[in-house]
Amino acid sequence: MFRFQRSVYFRFPFRSLKTETHAMSMSRRTMALLSQWSSRVFSVDVDGETIYFKNGDNQPGKEVQRIFGDVQKDAKCYSLLVSSGDKIHTARFHWKLKDKLLAALPPQCHLSPMCSFLPGVKDSLVHGYFLQAASPESSATTERLLRQWLQLDDPLLVCSYMQRNENSSRWSQYLWNHEQEHDIVKSEAPQYHPATLNLINSDVFYSFQAAREVFKKCADIIPEAASVLELLPCDADVEARSGPDFPVIVLEGLDATGKTTLTGSLRDVLGATLLRSPPQCFTPWRARFDQEPPILRRAFYALGNYITAQQIYRQTSKTPVIIDRFWHSTAAYAIATAISGPVCNLPAEGSELYRWPSDLLQPSLVVLLTLDPEERKRRLKDRGQEETKEEHELDLNQIFRLRVEEAYRRISGPTCISVDASSSAEQVLQQVLLLIKAKCHL
Structure with missing residues (x-):
């Protein structure tokens, strides 16, 4: 309370x-x-x-x-x-x-x-x-x-x-x-938890058109929404395309699990292009929409994924692509926030709520970095990082953190492969490289 x-x-x-x-x-x-x-x-x-x-x-x-x-x-x-x-x-x-x-x-x-x-x-x-x-x-x-x-x-x-x-x-x-x-x-x-029947296109967006429609409806009262709309691709550019020439590897995980270090190392070792979601062009409005209710905040991050997907297509004809967070983050936080109570309240495994959007590029591999909560908090404190509202909630509310972690694991298209990030940065890198070699043939 x-x-x-x-x-x-x-x-x-x-x-x-x-x-x-x-x-x-x-x-x-x-x-x-x-x-x-x-x-x-x-x-x-x-x-x-x-x-x-x-x-x-x-x-x-x-x-x-x-x-x-x-x-x-x-x-x-x-x-x-x-x-x-x-x-x-x-x-x-x-x-x-x-x-x-x-x-x-x-x-x-x-x-x-x-x-x-x-x-x-x-x-x-x-x-x-x-x-x-x-x-x-x-x-x-x-x-x-x-x-x-x-x-x-x-x-x-x-x-x-x-x-x-x-x-x-x-x-x-x-x-x-x-x-x-x-x-x-x-x-x-x-x-079913009462929010389960209301998640689609309110908390989790499963198409570019659904997320864009939210921003079109509020553009007259939120000027920043109109600015975001100007950056969006046209419908034809969002339609599903053939698979990329080079592998697309997504790194997921809570803050302070080592994503930044690992993505940089993978970029150097693989000669890859490093991208982030939401993309840099969304940075001027991120704080603004983090202050809005979930429907606007989630639509903002969903649209960021589609812009990132366009950037991926432009790069994968030349190099592998490493992405720091993608749709898994957007969906996992949305589901865990909308569904209150213990983990058992989450939609059952295999629910359509965990499906990948049909019009969004699917990565070749998704790695979820996991870390003991106390070690993660220690790392956050050591680097003096300012927490987002949701990251602060993770520290205060263990039940919320468990919902987020379980939602990550249940999302399909593809599913996340968990990697323990408590080892040294070099050990984690080698473990992920072995996964990439096995799953992506690099």
Whole structure:
């Protein structure tokens, strides 16, 4: 959970961006959600575990009680779900909402990721946040602020949760502005993690056209998106081509596993061309899109892979090509971020979510460098490298790191061959050269 900072009152700056068409789309989306409300399942991530609940009349169960365990008598909890018909607007609104909540609500409140979905129904997932107001005082402050926000034309569905009576362990959910009240009860975990049915072309992009379409839709509100579009190849240049003349070897792995040293050594020994993904031409906008929600961030890195592929085609008629990260990184981080909880929540091995994009060049060999987490952190500290947000999350969250590593291993087209990077740089180089000789006949 995240602890709120001190209270600061504000108003959302989103209304001015909306058009009449978007408002109508949002209304349709909201009405569809309301019509399905009694069938929807809700989930809250609590201390690394996902708790599922729904509306019903059965006993609530201990799992639901865990959500309210620290809530005092007469205090409430709240949920905010972001509902809109526009995928990009919804993603940006939800992404910024967290910072607004952290800045505005009282310090006694706790914030947890939340979502709502229809089990087994594709694209039914709605993201939001669960607010645990531990005391009556923080409940009052939170409720006043949320009611101010609901006066704006924003895509928010707000619920409050409270005990049925003083001596009851039953909690009820009240949907604001729609006069719906229900008891909440435990729900069984779905067969698949709810995000699984929403990953395609939202978190992981499987075609050039799908990733480019995201940038085309936001070019009018993000000037940098228009600049990225100008760099992209035309559709005809992205179509799958015949195999390259020389081998294409990808080096994957977390930061500080020795990729930079190894790629340089391979370039020198093999007389190869060294490329990186995202490509250098994307560098001016990388920090900008790292601050955007996942759908934009993932589309940015996916497009970087396609530009790198064009660079590969230009070089492989002359030399072997070594690539520092490629599609495996893009997909592994996206899947591991979207799917919360333990490794068993990941899509099963062989899932279509691990397939290689049909229009993206396939490498001859992918080597995944692995390293003990403590040794990796020591190396990062020794070289004083500034971590990305996701790399920082790897250090703080062991479960997230395990999801990333397992997602790497499950991606096919080709699969990664793991190499222990704890040995000396020369030993690792020789081991990888043996793989290249066996797999690429170099």
